[in-house]
Amino acid sequence: MKPIWIVDDDQSIRFVLEKALAREQLAVRSFSNPRDVLAALESDEPQVLVSDIRMPGGSGLDLLSRVKERLPSLPVIIMTAYSDLDSAVSAFQGGAFEYLPKPFDLPKAVELIRRAVDESLREEVSDERNGPAPEILGQAPAMQDVFRAIGRLSQSNVTVLITGESGSGKELVARALHRHSPRGDLGTNGPFIAINTAAIPKDLLESELFGHERGAFTGAQTMRRGRFEQADGGTLFLDEIGDMPFDLQTRLLRVLSDGQFYRVGGHQPLKANVRVIAATHQNLELRVKDGVFREDLFHRLNVIRLRLPPLRERSEDVPALARFFLQKSAKELGVEPKRITEEALERLRAFDFPGNVRQLENICHWLTVMAPAQVIEPKDLPPELLQQRADTPLAAEVRPLVAPMMPLATAPVPMPTMPPAPANPGLPTLPPVVLPSPGPADAATEDADWLADLERVAHRMLDANRPDVWDSLTRQFEARLIQTALGTTRGRRIEAAQKLGIGRNTITRKIQELGLDD
Template structure:
């Protein structure tokens, strides 16, 4: 007995054959065609229970045909196959009403599973009005065709028309904010504001005021009422970057917002209703922080409704070519001379580990475009730049020979990371107060590292740090450092 009839359309005879065989073995009747006209004739005649189709065919584009198919037969599930494996292809498939998007090459077992689900699940309601990418040259918010990126595209395509809270996890420099912006700019809140706040870049005692705002006289220096990021993001998206650095008090207040949809300003007495979508991100293991008592477990589950992991660049090295082309075009648009990366130089990049991830790659391309007059960038040039990057982050003697080796290593590490921090703002500059903010933010990891190295022995840690023991004890209390004795 047949499980249903599937219409398969693809101009590649080999793909028609393998898809037809796989679906036939799964118990479906299969009809195949190489063109869009025949597919439309079958659909218009009421034939088929599901469609599996390529996007580009000799006589038409499936994305032009899909609206007519959905208008005539709104419950007909259409599974889209495409070799144009970009973020916009996944978004367009969702926008046009496709049931699922599969990048080529795909797993046949996965395809038959999707067809089975499409015939048993309720059809997803509507396609919304989130995006209308009508031209082939639209800007790409995310770049890469690797399987890891395809998984991200498919999740994002499903999530853009919802208000579900998303928790993005990934190393620094992987593009977590880009993903958050894509969720906003291609979703139903695109006409509202996108507001980002980095928990690691704000002094811990100011985070609540930054998030929720404060009333006049709420604390010393509060000479007037100030709006917080929640108010600024009303009807839009609030991106909470490095959520793992949020203090416990602020976590409690954030939990209230997620549970009850309201908050109070610092010093305020009247609850304020809020309508924002929360997207959070972290480069830390929140479960480990929970076990250390540094992150609320109930808040974690409120944030982790839709988890999304952004892979480090070393896990998707096949995307290097696309990323390099993207960044070369970007710097050219900004006024720098066009460059060409030679194949051997590109191959060298694919063998590099990229500890700074996509941000490090973009910074490299900017340096190559700015510092080298040659039209063609060779492997020797790339190798020299990569060696300089590795040397900048390591220890050893350098030009500042008067500084001790240990201090030299710390100075270099701070310099490299601050350069990356400034680069993350693009043409803009960081918020005011950076000097005191950096000094304040360095205290916590510095004291934690000293305590870890001394197995929680505060006398030895104070000696390493050059602090009085009572001073260290007070800082441990004020900063909320967890002392683990071992």
């Protein structure tokens, strides 16, 4: 790994950061002015750059701009004792990874540099893999099944029915089926024409599909070719086919049967060499049973069926999709792409996404505009994600687990009083708990009780096929341990870390990750 470069005209700042990073086994190279940094960039480059904003001989913002020209993906942390709005805005507009006001808490500064290093290493891996943007992202087994099906259908013109919830990407799959077919880019390069049958009024849908002759109805000033004619030699994608009016279903069935149709008001039969791909979020079998969808049309469309999984069934794809959409949004808006922490990605993975991939894309667009910093933390996520976390059934499920982990006496045992702990705005208020030391039998019973509760909660979550069992229970467990330790030390973190047998940096990081200092 390359060294971290520290740029500051204050020798004491350089010394403190050098020592702190050395304890973390991180290589460091220090500079006192921007000129030396630019000279060093001719032959070397850092893993992360940490720069003061005001120095003799050059500005940290100017240095940021020059460095970003050469190394666009390099994380740059801007430090300053002048914590004004203009500096912060300028730093982020210039592509800074984060803005660190002085004086700073050293453990937090080291933790920030650690995050920048992690991001830099991820960017290196991403750069190695960078190529043309994939048509569809998906590593989940369910998506791999879809990819295999597209591959098997690549030499076929067979009719395909794509089912899946709204926003799951049905049109993307339809485009991929067309592109890789003999009619697509790799074949005759025929057109791909898409129409959403639910978005067009019933009176206009027939004309949209089949076209009309001049004078066929009021307002038909000229002859118009319909979508079937436009798609000749290519593919016609009929989205939301389940909402097609019943009388039009009969005309569609005839086209699928013999390839012939009439324009509205026309008398001459027309033929179109069209492959039809249909999609719906509805249960067509149920609509057939209810008498609102023709059974013969259903069987004509249902030659090959592809089920597109909802995003909640492929949560392992959320991080890659989120990073892709953040890059896409930044490019559309002409701004520097924002980065997202692993903790924020885990929060995204735990969300149900009723709107599926489309909803995730909208969230990433919102974050590109609204997230206050260049690095997206869990607290920056939109309200609906944070609200679900507060309302999730897990909160109720885990109560039996959490309570025994901080047990209160159930028998009428006299409890000594404790003066209230001093207020600590960085931590939740914890009730003072002082218990008599249990005997060996009592301790064994308590251990068995909370472990049994843990087992019951885990069973419920596993039976419900929750994708976040490990992460959710681990976060609850760690949060309650840390809260309990801080309650006994009256909020003193170093002492709490010692009692728990973990390091000072670890407890600081965990408090931030778990949102205990919100």
